[in-house]
Amino acid sequence: MIKFVAPCIIFALLQFQSITEATVVQTCTGIQSPIYVNVTGCDVEPCKFVLGTTAEMYLSFVAPFTSNTLVPKATAHLAGVSVPYPLGDNACPNLVNGKCPIQEKDKLLYRFTLPIAGFPEISFVLEFKLEGDGKKPVTCFKVKAAVVKG
Structure with missing residues (x-):
């Protein structure tokens, strides 16, 4: 029972924290x-x-359809040029709750990290998308970003 309750409490706390600290995208x-x-x-x-x-x-979303796969895609858009950012080909291990295959109407929380190295100081629009089976889009957002020195 504790094995089930503890992840539920952690998920609820992450949901609350993320909602109160949501980023405008x-x-x-x-x-x-x-x-x-x-x-x-x-x-x-x-x-x-x-x-x-x-x-x-952190990205919270509702699965619009059932899918065996979940693939992360990130693209930086700047000055009319789109540059893909490699994130691997399997988002499933980064689901904070749930697992693959995802089921339609599942409410899921995905955590991902982006190492910020090897970039010039630059402003761009980051587009992040999760794709399911057959590259069908599951969810997507864009955020204006800038790489800066520490």
Whole structure:
């Protein structure tokens, strides 16, 4: 019983913390928006990512369909150029609650990190998307960001 209750309490606390510290983000056209996004240390855009650190983000969403896979995609958009940021090909291990396969209407919390290294000081729009089976979009958001020196 304790094995079940403890994760539920942790999830509830994370949900409450994230809701009270949600980051204002932009939606992606034609793709379901998250319930909320929490970019640690950022309430409003532009989010500042400090060189040599790791940015941490939480994304709460409702699964719009059942999917065996969940793939993270990040793209930096700047000056008309889109640059993909590699995040691996499996978001499932980063689900704070739930597991893959995800089920339609599951309320899920995903945690991901972005190492901020090897970038110049620059401003851009970060688009983050989770894709399910067949590259079908699950959820998406955009946030204005800037890489800055510490």
